[in-house]
Amino acid sequence: MADLRIDLAGIKSPNPFWLASAPPTNSGYQVQRAFEAGWGGAVWKTLGEPILNVSSRFAAVSYNGQRVAGFNNIELITDRPLEVNLKEIYETKKRYPHHAIIASLMVEPKQEKWHEIVKRVEDVGVDGLELNFGCPHGMAERGMGSASGQVPELVEKQTYWVKEVARTPVIVKLTPNITDITVTAEAATRGGADAISMINTINSLAGVDLDTWNTIPHVAGKGAHGGYCGPAVKPIALNMVAECARNPHIQVPISGIGGISNWQDAAEFMLMGATGVQVCTAAMHHGFSIVEDMIDGLNHYLDDKGIASVKELVGRSVPRYSDWGNLDLNYKIVAEINNDVCINCNKCHIACEDTSHQCIDLYTENGQPMLKVREEDCVGCNLCSIVCPVDGAISMVERQSAIAPMTWNERQLLMNSLSK
Amino acid sequence: MSDFLQSTEEIKKVDDFLDSGFKIQYVYENLSGMFVEFARQEEVVHLQILTADARKYFAAKLQEQTLLQ
Numbered sequence: 266m267a268d269l270r271i272d273l274a275g276i277k278s279p280n281p282f283w284l285a286s287a288p289p290t291n292s293g294y295q296v297q298r299a300f301e302a303g304w305g306g307a308v309w310k311t312l313g314e315p316i317l318n319v320s321s322r323f324a325a326v327s328y329n330g331q332r333v334a335g336f337n338n339i340e341l342i343t344d345r346p347l348e349v350n351l352k353e354i355y356e357t358k359k360r361y362p363h364h365a366i367i368a369s370l371m372v373e374p375k376q377e378k379w380h381e382i383v384k385r386v387e388d389v390g391v392d393g394l395e396l397n398f399g400c401p402h403g404m405a406e407r408g409m410g411s412a413s414g415q416v417p418e419l420v421e422k423q424t425y426w427v428k429e430v431a432r433t434p435v436i437v438k439l440t441p442n443i444t445d446i447t448v449t450a451e452a453a454t455r456g457g458a459d460a461i462s463m464i465n466t467i468n469s470l471a472g473v474d475l476d477t478w479n480t481i482p483h484v485a486g487k488g489a490h491g492g493y494c495g496p497a498v499k500p501i502a503l504n505m506v507a508e509c510a511r512n513p514h515i516q517v518p519i520s521g522i523g524g525i526s527n528w529q530d531a532a533e534f535m536l537m538g539a540t541g542v543q544v545c546t547a548a549m550h551h552g553f554s555i556v557e558d559m560i561d562g563l564n565h566y567l568d569d570k571g572i573a574s575v576k577e578l579v580g581r582s583v584p585r586y587s588d589w590g591n592l593d594l595n596y597k598i599v600a601e602i603n604n605d606v607c608i609n610c611n612k613c614h615i616a617c618e619d620t621s622h623q624c625i626d627l628y629t630e631n632g633q634p635m636l637k638v639r640e641e642d643c644v645g646c647n648l649c650s651i652v653c654p655v656d657g658a659i660s661m662v663e664r665q666s667a668i669a670p671m672t673w674n675e676r677q678l679l680m681n682s683l684s685k
Numbered sequence: 686m687s688d689f690l691q692s693t694e695e696i697k698k699v700d701d702f703l704d705s706g707f708k709i710q711y712v713y714e715n716l717s718g719m720f721v722e723f724a725r726q727e728e729v730v731h732l733q734i735l736t737a738d739a740r741k742y743f744a745a746k747l748q749e750q751t752l753l754q
Contacts, residue, residue, distance in 0.1 A: 595741060667742075668745035671741075680744070683709065
């Protein structure tokens, strides 16, 4: 079996699977149950001045029978006094000394507030701190969470204040509600962050009830924007992790968060530069025991690949991620339809005819309906294979290009060399 | 006319000029596509290239010409 241990900026964990700061890590009871189930670490639900929550807090978006394709919440940080949380953190750490416990923190952007909470939290033996500059709802209206996480100067300054007194590694958790997350990631590193984590939730409204016209969720007939997470946000999160991982000015480890639901998702985040991952929605949907499959799956994957340690996975796909201008304009793939497998639903033909490049022909052979791709008109967009409901019916295959590889950037250099 | 046929025609025109001893002298692009000026001694001809595939092909030919210079 492969070695699943990780070391994220000095925070050691028996495996890369941590529970994210959220309802699953609200109490010592929950975190200890999670560790028993196999989770390698937990980021404790954000500590700060105890808040007041509303009733009716979560909503989910289901899509074509897929429950919880996306998840929306308007719950705030912990509503329990700091002393209660610290006592439970101390007890949990004592019982599970080899698991990682990271305290998520959120206070007003004032130096003395950060100094006070950092000292008190570190006194109970946490392995690290995660600064919550990401929550987009409620606390942001009070100048905390994503409100400060969207301002690079505030990210840098608050990180610096924390680092003035912190004795444990400091992770800065970033908001995706910003145009370019690398800007705030760089600000965090300038402030001295030992690591960054991303993404926090995305501003969202889960829906509107068509009978009552209330928002979903609503609180006595009124709603407010929440934070969106779950499988639907994974591509957004994965891109943000990758953008930070390939940025030469960001040289700190990344804890990947955002729609990670299984070992495959986790491996993708690690390949794209995450040292470890954090999970919330999948645990809320299916319970803590999902980590068993995550551990088994990742182990088998690494064994199959002949990789001895999960650490070897980190960042392996990053060099393959670049700007569009560096892609080969002359690389050519085309769709190929296997009529022996095709069920003639014609979804590929309809998709191509209506919304792509009109290159899939319908014809009849020996009385049987058939489909064929006119390769010369196929641009290799993938749409037909995406909409096809049958595995193996449509393959995208490479074709040798008649012309040499050339990227857009190379082309523009060439064109400019001839300009008058 | 299909894009494929149109690009095939445009590629043929590019090849015809180059095979006839013309050199690519100047190129610019705007909303209407690509405009190429070919020159052979004092003779200058112009070609508008509309299709994406032909514009890719032209760039490859321009690269070949640049490498040979």
